[in-house]
Amino acid sequence: MGEPESGLLVGKVDVARKVRLLTGATVWRTHDEPDIGLRSIVVSDGPIGVRGQGWDERSTSLALPSPTALAATWDVDLVRRLGVLLAAEARRKGVDVLLAPTLNLHRSPFAGRHFECFSEDPLLTGRIGAAYITGVQSGGVAATAKHYVANDSETERMTLDVDVDDRTLHEVYLAPFEAAVRAGVWVVMSAYNGVNGTTMSESPLLAEPLKGSWGFDGLVVSDWGAIRSTAASANAAQDLAMPGPESPWNDLVAAVGSGEVPESALDLKVERLLRLAARVGALDGSTPEPEPKEVEGAAPHELLREAVAASTVLLRNDGTLPLSPGVKVAVLGPNAATARIQGGGSAGVYPESVVSFVDGLAEVAEVVHAPGVRLADRPAPLTTANARHPHHGEPGVLVRVLDADGAELTAEHRFLGRVLEVPLVDGARTIEVHGRLTADVTGDWTLSVAGFGRLTLDVDGERLVDEDVPLDTDDPAVIHLTPPYRQASAHLAAGTTVDLVARRELREHTGTATVLAADPPRLSDADELARAVGMARVSDVAVVVVGTTDEIESEGFDRTSLALPGRQDELVRAVRAVNERTVVVVNSGGPVELPWRDEVAAVLLTWFPGQEAGHGLADVLFGAREPGGRLPTTWAARGDDVPVSNVVPDRGVLRYDEGLHVGYRAWHRSDARPAYWFGHGLGYTTWAYEQVTATGSGVRVRVRNTGDRAGREVVQVYVTRPDSAVERPARWLGGWAVASAGPGDAVEVDVEVPARAYQHWTADGWATEPGVFTLLVGRSAGDTPLTLGERSPHVAE
Incomplete structure (x- = not known):
C-alpha cells in the first residue's frame, strides 16, 4: 500500500496542532487536520465483533466466539478467516482501528477477563493472535495488540504494579506481543498497570524491546485513561492518549515551551499517527487495502457456525455422542434458552441475532426445555419482547x-x-x-x-x-x-x-x-428442579447446559471461586440419577469446577460461542461436525489445586513469584493433577501415535486413525531439558500441526519447532544452551507417548 511521507507533513503543523492530534477528539475518534489531508481515525472495541462508536443496541454486530474459543481451535487459518470477517464488519461500520486482540495470558484461571485472552501458553497465544491480526489488517483495518504488558488480572487493575523478573517477562509475557509485531501489527495498546515500578504509559519497555529490537513501526495508544502524567509519558515512547478531549497531554504545549518535553518527541509521535492514518486510508494520497467483499467463499453465519464446532472441546465421551437422528432431547439448565454468548465488559457487542442452544437443537430433534435452576445474575433490562x-x-x-x-x-x-x-x-x-x-x-x-x-x-x-x-x-x-x-x-x-x-x-x-x-416471579427452587428432572426421566437424552453469569466472568473484577454458581452441580447429578445418557455442556469463558465429570455420559465445552451457539452445538451433538477444540488452558479439578492462583496485589504489588512456571508448566511441578491438561480434547474417532523422526526444522510424526470415521487430530510437540544448567519448565510447547485422516489411515505431519523454542533469555539477550533437548509428542501436555532425544539443528555442539 502507498504511504505518503509523514515526516514532510509533520513540518506543516505547529506545536499546538501537534498536541491536538496526540489526544483523542472524543472517546472513539482522533482529531482531523484538514491542512495536511488528515481525517479522523475511528476506533472500536473488539475482540468478538466490531461494536462501532459507542454503545447503542440499534447498531448490531456479528458476534464471534470468545478468544478462549478461538484459541481452542488451534486453527490459524480459521482464525485468520474470522479476522477477515471482522475487517469487513469494521469497514461496514466506518471503523479504522479494532481494539483487539488481547494478548495477555491465562496466568491464573481466577482472572476475571480470562475469556478475552487466548491461552495460558505464549506460543499458542502468539500464533493465534498473529492469525487474527493478519486477517483483520488484510482488509485495511488496524488491529491492536493489547494490553502491553502483564495485564493479566483485574483486581486493582488501574494501579497495580507487576513485579516480574526479566527472563520471565521476555520468555512468557512479552513473547505474544513480539509475535504480533513480527506479524506486522499496526497498533499496540499500553496497559493500565505498571511493571517493575513504572506505569506502562511511561515504561521503557515501549522503547525497548517494542520499538527497538523488535522494530515496531506502528502507533502506541494508551488504554482509555491510562495516561496520568504529562512530561513523563510524553517523553516515553507513548504516541496517542485516549480518550479525549480531556487528557494530561493537553498541557504539552506548555511542557514543550518550558523544555520539559522536546518538540522532536512530538514529531515522532505525529509521524506514527500519520503512518497509521495512511495504512487505514485516513490520509490523502494513501491507498489502503481493498474492502473485503466476502469471507473467502463462506457466508458469515456459516463461518461463525463452523467456528463454534471447531472450538467446542469434547472432554469426555462414553460413546453416547454423536447422537442419532430422531431422539427426544431434554435441554435443561439456566443457560440453555438464553445462552451466554459473550463475556462482560468492554468486549461486548449487540449481536444481530442469537441462536440459543434450545433453538439450535429444536431444528434437528424433538426438544423439551426447563431451566432446572435459576442463577442470581444482574436484573434483566426491558426489551422489545416485553x-x-x-x-x-x-x-x-x-x-x-x-x-x-x-x-x-x-x-x-x-x-x-x-x-x-x-x-x-x-x-x-x-x-x-x-x-x-x-x-x-x-x-x-x-x-x-x-x-x-x-x-x-x-x-x-x-x-x-x-x-x-x-x-x-x-x-x-x-x-x-x-x-x-x-x-x-x-x-x-x-x-x-x-x-x-x-x-x-x-x-x-x-x-x-x-x-x-x-x-418476573419464579418457581420455587424445588419445583424448578423437579420439573427439569421429570423431563429428563422421559427423554432419550438429557443435555444439561451449565455456566457462569455476567457477575462472575467480566472485565473489572477477578473470580474468587471456580465453582459453578447456584445449584447447577445439584441439577447435573439429579438429572444423571434418572437418565444415564446425560450430556453436560459447559457455557463459560474459562475454567470451572466439574465435580460430576466422571459420572455423566459426556462433557463438552462451548466457551462463549457467539451468535451461532445453538447451530454449532447441534452440529457437534449430532455428528454433522467434529468437536474440533483442544484446551488452550489447563482445567483444575478443584480451585484449591490451582498452582498459580494469586491475582490480588499485596499493597499494590502483584508478584509473579512463579516465574516461568504458569499454566501446564506449573501443574507439572505441582503435587496436584488437573482434571484436564492443556491441549486435551477428544473427537469422534481415536488415534495411535506411531513414529517420530527428526527433520531439518522440527519433527515428522506419523499418526493413525484407529476409529471408524474420519477425524482431525492436533499433534503437539513439547520441548524438555531435565538436565539443563538453566532453570526451565518441565516442558514447554514447541509447535503443533493438524492431522486429518480417514478410518484406518495413517498420515504424516511435519511440526516446525523454531529456534526460539530452544532459547532462553539472558542479560545479553537470547542464548541457546549446547547439548541435547528432548522432544515429547502427543495429544496434550500430559499425554505424550512419543519421545525424540535429538540435538536440534539450532543448538550448537
Missing part, C-alpha cells in the same frame, strides 16, 4: 434527556432498557427511561433501576425507589457498563400493563449508563 414505547406503542422504550426543570432536551426510541450512552446537550441533568411493561406471569415482580447519582423508579405514578447512589469507583468498566442497581417489588397480574419510569441524575464523572429492568 416493553412498549409509552406514546406510540412500538416495541422498546422512550429515552429522554431532561434539564434541571424536567423539560425535555432530547428523546430517542430505544430497543433496550439498558442504555449506556445517550446524546448529551448543554443543560442536561437527568436521563429518563420510560416503558410500558405487560406482565405475562402473575406474582411479585422485581423492578430495578441502575446508575449513579439520585435514582428514582415510578410504577404507574407511584414512586417505589428514591435513593442517592454515590460514585465509589474510578473503574470505567463499572462506571460506563455495570452501575449499581436499586430494586423494588410490585405484584402484577398476568395480562396487565404498567407504566415504568426510571430516572438517574447526571453528575460529573459518573457516565450516562442507566438501566430499567423487570424480572
Whole structure:
C-alpha cells in the first residue's frame, strides 16, 4: 500500500496542532487536520465483533466466539478467516482501528477477563493472535495488540504494579506481543498497570524491546485513561492518549515551551499517527487495502457456525455422542434458552441475532426445555419482547434527556432498557427511561433501576425507589457498563400493563449508563428442579447446559471461586440419577469446577460461542461436525489445586513469584493433577501415535486413525531439558500441526519447532544452551507417548 511521507507533513503543523492530534477528539475518534489531508481515525472495541462508536443496541454486530474459543481451535487459518470477517464488519461500520486482540495470558484461571485472552501458553497465544491480526489488517483495518504488558488480572487493575523478573517477562509475557509485531501489527495498546515500578504509559519497555529490537513501526495508544502524567509519558515512547478531549497531554504545549518535553518527541509521535492514518486510508494520497467483499467463499453465519464446532472441546465421551437422528432431547439448565454468548465488559457487542442452544437443537430433534435452576445474575433490562414505547406503542422504550426543570432536551426510541450512552446537550441533568411493561406471569415482580447519582423508579405514578447512589469507583468498566442497581417489588397480574419510569441524575464523572429492568416471579427452587428432572426421566437424552453469569466472568473484577454458581452441580447429578445418557455442556469463558465429570455420559465445552451457539452445538451433538477444540488452558479439578492462583496485589504489588512456571508448566511441578491438561480434547474417532523422526526444522510424526470415521487430530510437540544448567519448565510447547485422516489411515505431519523454542533469555539477550533437548509428542501436555532425544539443528555442539 502507498504511504505518503509523514515526516514532510509533520513540518506543516505547529506545536499546538501537534498536541491536538496526540489526544483523542472524543472517546472513539482522533482529531482531523484538514491542512495536511488528515481525517479522523475511528476506533472500536473488539475482540468478538466490531461494536462501532459507542454503545447503542440499534447498531448490531456479528458476534464471534470468545478468544478462549478461538484459541481452542488451534486453527490459524480459521482464525485468520474470522479476522477477515471482522475487517469487513469494521469497514461496514466506518471503523479504522479494532481494539483487539488481547494478548495477555491465562496466568491464573481466577482472572476475571480470562475469556478475552487466548491461552495460558505464549506460543499458542502468539500464533493465534498473529492469525487474527493478519486477517483483520488484510482488509485495511488496524488491529491492536493489547494490553502491553502483564495485564493479566483485574483486581486493582488501574494501579497495580507487576513485579516480574526479566527472563520471565521476555520468555512468557512479552513473547505474544513480539509475535504480533513480527506479524506486522499496526497498533499496540499500553496497559493500565505498571511493571517493575513504572506505569506502562511511561515504561521503557515501549522503547525497548517494542520499538527497538523488535522494530515496531506502528502507533502506541494508551488504554482509555491510562495516561496520568504529562512530561513523563510524553517523553516515553507513548504516541496517542485516549480518550479525549480531556487528557494530561493537553498541557504539552506548555511542557514543550518550558523544555520539559522536546518538540522532536512530538514529531515522532505525529509521524506514527500519520503512518497509521495512511495504512487505514485516513490520509490523502494513501491507498489502503481493498474492502473485503466476502469471507473467502463462506457466508458469515456459516463461518461463525463452523467456528463454534471447531472450538467446542469434547472432554469426555462414553460413546453416547454423536447422537442419532430422531431422539427426544431434554435441554435443561439456566443457560440453555438464553445462552451466554459473550463475556462482560468492554468486549461486548449487540449481536444481530442469537441462536440459543434450545433453538439450535429444536431444528434437528424433538426438544423439551426447563431451566432446572435459576442463577442470581444482574436484573434483566426491558426489551422489545416485553416493553412498549409509552406514546406510540412500538416495541422498546422512550429515552429522554431532561434539564434541571424536567423539560425535555432530547428523546430517542430505544430497543433496550439498558442504555449506556445517550446524546448529551448543554443543560442536561437527568436521563429518563420510560416503558410500558405487560406482565405475562402473575406474582411479585422485581423492578430495578441502575446508575449513579439520585435514582428514582415510578410504577404507574407511584414512586417505589428514591435513593442517592454515590460514585465509589474510578473503574470505567463499572462506571460506563455495570452501575449499581436499586430494586423494588410490585405484584402484577398476568395480562396487565404498567407504566415504568426510571430516572438517574447526571453528575460529573459518573457516565450516562442507566438501566430499567423487570424480572418476573419464579418457581420455587424445588419445583424448578423437579420439573427439569421429570423431563429428563422421559427423554432419550438429557443435555444439561451449565455456566457462569455476567457477575462472575467480566472485565473489572477477578473470580474468587471456580465453582459453578447456584445449584447447577445439584441439577447435573439429579438429572444423571434418572437418565444415564446425560450430556453436560459447559457455557463459560474459562475454567470451572466439574465435580460430576466422571459420572455423566459426556462433557463438552462451548466457551462463549457467539451468535451461532445453538447451530454449532447441534452440529457437534449430532455428528454433522467434529468437536474440533483442544484446551488452550489447563482445567483444575478443584480451585484449591490451582498452582498459580494469586491475582490480588499485596499493597499494590502483584508478584509473579512463579516465574516461568504458569499454566501446564506449573501443574507439572505441582503435587496436584488437573482434571484436564492443556491441549486435551477428544473427537469422534481415536488415534495411535506411531513414529517420530527428526527433520531439518522440527519433527515428522506419523499418526493413525484407529476409529471408524474420519477425524482431525492436533499433534503437539513439547520441548524438555531435565538436565539443563538453566532453570526451565518441565516442558514447554514447541509447535503443533493438524492431522486429518480417514478410518484406518495413517498420515504424516511435519511440526516446525523454531529456534526460539530452544532459547532462553539472558542479560545479553537470547542464548541457546549446547547439548541435547528432548522432544515429547502427543495429544496434550500430559499425554505424550512419543519421545525424540535429538540435538536440534539450532543448538550448537
